[in-house]
Amino acid sequence: MLRIHFSELDLARTRLAASSDPLWEIAGSLHRFQSRKGRWAYAGWFRSARLQLHRRGLERAVRNVLLPLYPRATYFPDFLTPVGTDGSIEAGAELILATPGRRIRHEMALLDRAVGAPAWVGQLADLGTRKEFVRLLHDYHEAVVAPYRDHVRARVDAERAARCRALLDGGVEGLLASLGQGSGMRWRPPVLEASYPEDRDLYLNGRGLTLVPSYFTWGQPVSFADPDLPPVLWYPLLDEHRSPQTDTDSSGRSLVALLGRTRAAALHAAVSGATTGELARAAGVSASSASRHATALRDAGLITSVREGAQVLHTLTPVGASVLRAAGQGD
Missing domain, CATH: 1.10.10.10 (Winged helix-like DNA-binding domain superfamily/Winged helix DNA-binding domain)
Known part of the structure; x- marks a missing residue:
């Protein structure tokens, strides 16, 4: 379980993101390939995504490069989902490219200890290799995430409308309490409890929390592994996922x-x-x-x-x- 500890200042600084995060949606979609949990909810997307990856010749790159970096496990590198994208994959790509090599080597060592990692992952500390990796992220995003952009935006807008109503009715605590409906979270003032693959405490220490609704997140929310990074919680949309209509x-x-x-x-x-x-x-x-x-x-x-x-x-x-x-x- 993840326990997020709030002070009054943290409540004042808590915010709901204006949109989904494209780099996190990439991560979440890669997790969907690695689990049968919730597969029914993404059945249409799953079929289309596999077909598009095949047509674009991306299957091998996804299998050999992306999946090892984004394991559905207790850890995958924080630098792959940087803060400050403002809903733009281009801004996110620039942040990945700007990540210091020292940090990348450290996080790759953590990945190796957590699940094992291919020997080549250390090469991402090199800017040239990272540029090739970012191009692959763009290609993957265009193939399997971007085609669902309008559908995802509509779902996230609906989620934001529901949370904003809770905010108007009960303030930030009302918003946090409303997150408990089907998301694996429960507000027990002054702590937000979330279903999590490991037991940990996150003390906000006046930084507040950014809540980011995520279409491809399933079952439980996700936060950064590094407690010193800006506190962000990506959480699943709270009602039943449905694939967009194709008829x-x-x-x-x-x-x-x-x-x-x-x-x-x-x-x-x-x-x-x-x-x-x-x-x-x-x-x-x-x-x-x-x-x-x-x-x-x-x-x-x-x-x-x-x-x-x-x-x-x-x-x-x-x-x-x-x-x-x-x-x-x-x-």
Whole structure:
């Protein structure tokens, strides 16, 4: 178990990241290849990812280079998921390239002690080798992560909307308490307990905590191994993962159904996030009817839904936002 200890100053400095972290999503996706746990939740992605890696000739590089560096174990090198990417893989790549060779050698020694590491990993301390490695990360990201960018963004936006509601209702402690719903975490003031492969304590010491929702993280959150690094906790999205829809005919039929007044009103209500009850009030229908309309909107890929306690919060997907923008331009 991981126990994260908060002071009042830490609570004031705790924040929720604005987006997922592309370098962490790379790490999480590589972990998905190494475990059958949660495979059902990524079934569509898993099939597509394997096909794209084969088509691009990346299978051997992933097997021989990436998987040994990102083992699904108690440790993999911290420098591979640097702080400060601001949602940009390019910024993350620059941070990896700027990592001192001394730190890389130290972390590779830790990796070797934890799970064993190929002899070549020490070469990453050389800038030229690291540049080749960063190019491989770009190629991998473009093949299996970038194609799901809009879907991941929609899921993360829905998660942020749910956590922000908890923040408005109960402050930072309310936000931390809301993380306990299906994420392997529990808020016991002043400690956030998280399911973890090893027993450790992390004292924030006034630095605060950055919470980063992650699409490819499954089952339990992950933090840096080095307690001196800025405190970050990558955690799994709290509702059931679902692969993006690929049945375009089905989506098309659902979009035609949206031309009705009730669903248009519900779609507008979801702009800033709305519960099923709020959709019902906006559309002037019963809660059960609003739930059915929300299902149609969700099947069409226009909204995404996340459970927040006894309620379900609905927010727009990028596609849904585009539909509303187009409708506004046509008025």
